[in-house]
Amino acid sequence: MTAMLEVARLEQRFQLSKGLLDRISFKGGIPRLRDTTVHAVNGVSFSIAPGEVLALVGESGCGKSTVAKTIARIYEPTGGRIRIDGEDVSTYGPRKMLPVRAKMQMIFQDPFASLNPRQKVRDIVAEPLLQQLGSGRRAEVSERTAALLARVGLNPEQAGRYPHQFSGGQRQRIGIARALSVNPGLIIADEPVSALDVSIQAQILNLMLDLRDEFGLAYLFISHDLSVVHHIADRIGVMYLGFMVEAAPRDRLFAQPRHPYTRALLSAAPTIEPHRRTTEIELTGEVPSALSLPSGCCFRTRCPFAWDRCAAERPALRDLGGGQSVACHLIDEPERDRL
Amino acid sequence: MTAPLLSVRGLRTWFHTFAGIVKAVNGVSFDLMPGEVMGLVGESGGGKSVVGFSILGLIDPPGKIEQGEIVFDGRDLAQLPEDALRRIRGREIGMVFQDPMTSLNPVQTIGRQMDEVLRLHTTLDARARRARCVEMLESVGISQAAERLGAYPHQFSGGMRQRVVIAIAMLARPRLIIADEPTTALDVTIQSQILRLMRRQIAEEGASMILVTHDLAVVAEMVDKITVLYCGKVVEAGPVREVIDTPAHPYTRGLIDSIPNPAHRLPRLNQIPGTVPDVRNLPAGCNFRDRCPRAQALCAEVEPPLIPKRGGQQAACHFPVAIGEPA
Numbered sequence: 129m130t131a132m133l134e135v136a137r138l139e140q141r142f143q144l145s146k147g148l149l150d151r152i153s154f155k156g157g158i159p160r161l162r163d164t165t166v167h168a169v170n171g172v173s174f175s176i177a178p179g180e181v182l183a184l185v186g187e188s189g190c191g192k193s194t195v196a197k198t199i200a201r202i203y204e205p206t207g208g209r210i211r212i213d214g215e216d217v218s219t220y221g222p223r224k225m226l227p228v229r230a231k232m233q234m235i236f237q238d239p240f241a242s243l244n245p246r247q248k249v250r251d252i253v254a255e256p257l258l259q260q261l262g263s264g265r266r267a268e269v270s271e272r273t274a275a276l277l278a279r280v281g282l283n284p285e286q287a288g289r290y291p292h293q294f295s296g297g298q299r300q301r302i303g304i305a306r307a308l309s310v311n312p313g314l315i316i317a318d319e320p321v322s323a324l325d326v327s328i329q330a331q332i333l334n335l336m337l338d339l340r341d342e343f344g345l346a347y348l349f350i351s352h353d354l355s356v357v358h359h360i361a362d363r364i365g366v367m368y369l370g371f372m373v374e375a376a377p378r379d380r381l382f383a384q385p386r387h388p389y390t391r392a393l394l395s396a397a398p399t400i401e402p403h404r405r406t407t408e409i410e411l412t413g414e415v416p417s418a419l420s421l422p423s424g425c426c427f428r429t430r431c432p433f434a435w436d437r438c439a440a441e442r443p444a445l446r447d448l449g450g451g452q453s454v455a456c457h458l459i460d461e462p463e464r465d466r467l
Numbered sequence: 468m469t470a471p472l473l474s475v476r477g478l479r480t481w482f483h484t485f486a487g488i489v490k491a492v493n494g495v496s497f498d499l500m501p502g503e504v505m506g507l508v509g510e511s512g513g514g515k516s517v518v519g520f521s522i523l524g525l526i527d528p529p530g531k532i533e534q535g536e537i538v539f540d541g542r543d544l545a546q547l548p549e550d551a552l553r554r555i556r557g558r559e560i561g562m563v564f565q566d567p568m569t570s571l572n573p574v575q576t577i578g579r580q581m582d583e584v585l586r587l588h589t590t591l592d593a594r595a596r597r598a599r600c601v602e603m604l605e606s607v608g609i610s611q612a613a614e615r616l617g618a619y620p621h622q623f624s625g626g627m628r629q630r631v632v633i634a635i636a637m638l639a640r641p642r643l644i645i646a647d648e649p650t651t652a653l654d655v656t657i658q659s660q661i662l663r664l665m666r667r668q669i670a671e672e673g674a675s676m677i678l679v680t681h682d683l684a685v686v687a688e689m690v691d692k693i694t695v696l697y698c699g700k701v702v703e704a705g706p707v708r709e710v711i712d713t714p715a716h717p718y719t720r721g722l723i724d725s726i727p728n729p730a731h732r733l734p735r736l737n738q739i740p741g742t743v744p745d746v747r748n749l750p751a752g753c754n755f756r757d758r759c760p761r762a763q764a765l766c767a768e769v770e771p772p773l774i775p776k777r778g779g780q781q782a783a784c785h786f787p788v789a790i791g792e793p794a
Contacts, residue, residue, distance in 0.1 A: 187654035187655065187656060187657075188654050295742050297742060298742075325510035325511050325681065326510065326681065326683070326722060326725050326726055327510060327721060327722060327725045327738065327739035328510075328742070329725065330724075330725035330726075330727075330736035330737070330738040330739070331738045331739075331740075333727070333736055334735050334736055334738055337734075337735070352654065352655065354655075354729070355684075355726060355727040355728065355729055356727055358727060358729040358732060359727035359732060359736065382729055392656060393655060393656065395659075396655045396656045396658070396659035397655055397684075398655075398658070398659070398662070398682065398684035398685045398687070398688050399684050399687065399688075399728075399729075400683050400684050400687040400711050400723065400726060400728070401687070401728075401730065402687055402688045404730060410659070410660075410663075411656045411659075411660070412660070414624055414626060414627075414657065415654075
């Protein structure tokens, strides 16, 4: 079976400023050019099968949203391959992307900013479909729009209203209806519930899982919230500073996390049952700048186990069996795994 | 028995807008003992932040404290004039706000912003003030504190800025800290650092704290007792473990059940149906009844009062959830 999405060695770099004067600095009277490349994504690979939910987790600046936006081809990748339903779209321009967008749609974090305030809800939901079908089939489109609104739990009679007349949760439903309109196989959801209150968040997560079962959707689900990810994902990839440091099926990742960063994330996540917490790695310090990556392992500056090998050699992502892979030298020297 | 440090009684803070009166806080009462940490929780529109702002006297028109007492250490803050409040804010009551990007002045060094607090609220001389600032920065985990006093807020990361904000709040050794979503803008590993720091600082100084947040997990890690707000009213209050383990109000129960719990994953989350009603136009009877699975005819007629349940817990519900009963 072809993977719905296959990403190989994806790389995304951004140039902060191209001006010579911005980059020049003097050290002991000698002019130097500062490197202003942001290494947002550094060789990330994964695939998602039809109907599967893969979640990418990590903290701000780990590159998870950049991965999502590069796959949606909002950015052009600076390296690596993106295959959607078997088709390599890494170098496609906007025109060639249009038919691909019928297979892949996106849901955004901010339900206020992601809907055009001047468009009626029916036009928002119909827009991707009209792009695909051409404007000659308006009757068919309007029927489908009403059905979609009903499916995501909105009253189709409110299709003539504007986004500001809806609450945050309802707006997120509109965004979901818009994504579903072209019948995609893959939905990229970038923090779709993080702007919502917890009771509304549960409604949207339930809706997304129902739609997955009903339409066989695959999701690439970007989130910083481990409890949300545990609820929705089949597999989870943990990112740090643009690298995938660990990937595993959901239950395995939560039961036996191997990478020190994954373990620290799980320890740090607040829970309503703090007395049941098991692992305890407390991180100090902060994420280094993506402008100058540390040598060797990206996590070594905050890792409580780091030794000289971690600075000398970048650990590769290695398969541990059972669908789990991890990029950490501790795998070779488990006796160092002691605090 | 010791007297409470803060006693809020029947607080009503309303906003008179063109579209009608928004009863953001509509009859809220609670006590906070010295050294106690209380979580004020609820979703958007619950009124939790407005309670915090009312205590601090930071309600601006069209908002107004219509009714109620805010007795802090024997004085009713709701009756005090602005200049008396200004002497209390910063000295006796410290504040930590959500956004560390906007709660610091971007064009002043942090040293100057810290010094201002001590200049206004203490009689220390310049040298003693500086020593206190350095000591405070070090205690919130900022290294090279003496040099960092000359730095501007933009030279710090979000987590570091929130440490500075906490340092400023604690500088004059206040007896009460009001923290409004102090870690919501931060990443989870930074959040746990900041929470640990706040807990330690509060314990060392023997201060009390009101933690305003939407995040029940943060509350569970931090507080002694919880007050749950819905549509400007207290729907449940009590010791933290009792409220989380055996919630009596269906809203609290719904909130807890809608948090995905990795310890026991359900195929579907138990969602609370519907959305919060329009606060300008609240229904008669119980505010939660339209979303409540237990609502009966009585709930539409009579507003349930907050009454004591088991073990120090209080709930405002005609048909509270019994222990072990499914929602």
